[in-house]
Amino acid sequence: MMEIGLNHYLVLSTILFSIGLVGVMRRKNLLLLFFATEILLNSVNIAFAAISHFYGDLTGQMFAFFVIAIAASEVAVGLGLLIVWHKRHGNIDLDTLSTMKG
Amino acid sequence: MFEAIAFYLFAFLTIAMFFITVTTSQALYALTALAAGMIFISAFFFILGAEFLGAVQIVVYSGAVMALYAFGMMFFDTTREVKEKHGNKYIVVGLSTIAALLVVVIFAAPIVSENITALYPMVEGAGNTQEVGMVLFTKYLIPFEVAAVMLLVAMIAGIVLAGKKMDLSLTLYHTAEIDEMTKGQDKKVLS
Numbered sequence: 001m002m003e004i005g006l007n008h009y010l011v012l013s014t015i016l017f018s019i020g021l022v023g024v025m026r027r028k029n030l031l032l033l034f035f036a037t038e039i040l041l042n043s044v045n046i047a048f049a050a051i052s053h054f055y056g057d058l059t060g061q062m063f064a065f066f067v068i069a070i071a072a073s074e075v076a077v078g079l080g081l082l083i084v085w086h087k088r089h090g091n092i093d094l095d096t097l098s099t100m101k102g
Numbered sequence: 103m104f105e106a107i108a109f110y111l112f113a114f115l116t117i118a119m120f121f122i123t124v125t126t127s128q129a130l131y132a133l134t135a136l137a138a139g140m141i142f143i144s145a146f147f148f149i150l151g152a153e154f155l156g157a158v159q160i161v162v163y164s165g166a167v168m169a170l171y172a173f174g175m176m177f178f179d180t181t182r183e184v185k186e187k188h189g190n191k192y193i194v195v196g197l198s199t200i201a202a203l204l205v206v207v208i209f210a211a212p213i214v215s216e217n218i219t220a221l222y223p224m225v226e227g228a229g230n231t232q233e234v235g236m237v238l239f240t241k242y243l244i245p246f247e248v249a250a251v252m253l254l255v256a257m258i259a260g261i262v263l264a265g266k267k268m269d270l271s272l273t274l275y276h277t278a279e280i281d282e283m284t285k286g287q288d289k290k291v292l293s
Contacts, residue, residue: 010206019120050150073253077263
């Protein structure tokens with residue numbers, strides 16, 4: 001109980017990942033959907049760092065760095081697209097995002 | 103002892119903040135709770151001895167990403183309540199639990215096989231930042247450069263997408279008026 005091992009971090013990562021997945025599935029606003037994806041990426045980062053620490057290997061931290069870089073560029077491009085969409089249509093709801101009716 | 107106390111404290115805080123982020127109906131509350139959760143996550147990195155990763159987490163997430171979201175939210179109407187999907191709650195919770203268990207299996211599968219050897223073991227006598235530098239600039243040099251190019255692409259895409267026509271408040275016009283306004287000019291201004 002008092003000795004924190006790898007399993008503690010993996011369980012924490014799982015809990016955070018499921019919180020993010022619930023957010024992805026129940027959000028309709030695209031901005032809040034982005035927030036939920038940030039939670040997903042961060043929970044995986046915790047698992048990478050924990051495994052890197054408990055096995056004495058730096059590869060997990062390297063992957064965490066690249067995940068952070070990818071998250072930053074995803075936010076930049078995604079927010080640009082959201083701003084363009086909001087200028088043209090006035091809302092950023094996911095249900096109104098379909099222009100092809102079929 | 104202190105590690106356990108810190109772990110449980112920050113685990114509780116992080117889960118609480120992210121729970122607020124996914125359940126609140128106010129976008130501003132979600133943004134602030136997410137920023138707080140990012141800082142609490144960096145505490146885990148410091149506990150785990152990955153100081154450089156913790157510093158990068160604070161600088162990039164709560165510095166750059168949260169500031170970007172805050173500036174982006176100025177464009178959107180964030181004062182009204184967010185509408186949400188009201189689907190079957192049991193399906194949502196069940197699917198997310200199954201997917202999260204899959205993540206655990208993916209991470210735990212190499213551990214069960216018990217033959218892990220460290221590819222890049224920690225160097226004795228070197229700090230975390232020095233170790234990260236040694237691995238990043240030898241083995242992971244090409245992914246590092248590719249990530250730099252990708253950040254450049256993201257920056258150019260952000261400028262092109264959001265930077266044009268900032269002087270006009272396009273939310274106050276209709277689409278036909280915007281089309282008429284840009285008819286004589288460059289066609290690609292708004293696209």
